[in-house]
Amino acid sequence: DAKTTQPTSMDCAEGRAANLPCNHSTISGNEYVYWYRQIHSQGPQYIIHGLKNNETNEMASLIITEDRKSSTLILPHATLRDTAVYYCIVRVAWDMRFGAGTRLTVKP
């Protein structure tokens, strides 16, 4: 599975959009981009995934660049409850391997 690079931490003001970047320059053609988040002392929560096209669901939007070497997770209106560690994972196999993630802190 391809390696991902994410910023260690980010802050976001409550009510504003949170844009979390992820680099995956070695991604291969059949690898999906997944995003999970983990709120303190809980199991990871699925957010969204995509292959080539941009995706949107009730939680977030996923923007994947045309060359697929990077992506951005967008939380359109961040709330305090969105404070968590966000993991970008690229995979094709069955197992999910986590990197260090980005610690997002939403501030009032």
Place this chain on the structure above:
Amino acid sequence: GAVVSQHPSWVICKSGTSVKIECRSLDFQATTMFWYRQFPKQSLMLMATSNEGSKATYEQGVEKDKFLINHASLTLSTLTVTSAHPEDSSFYICSARGAGGSYEQYFGPGTRLTVT
């Protein structure tokens, strides 16, 4: 959505004893289950992958005789930490993948193990 539960949510045991953690898929059949370990302020580390009815596949560096995994049914996998020591204290998380070739994985809430 699919729900995965873990029991217990937290456990304290004495050094040298064994402790069993259960992982259940509540509303779907899980052909594959995964066990992760997470130390404070660190990311999740995959320990092993288990398929129903067969032996688990352990990641490099994970002692299979210490971390016994049983996946006897399509809804239950267990992780037994044998002869636990304080360094085994960690947050243990399971996840499950459904049948039918789905790539989706659903995570349990985790079990906090403290070995005294």
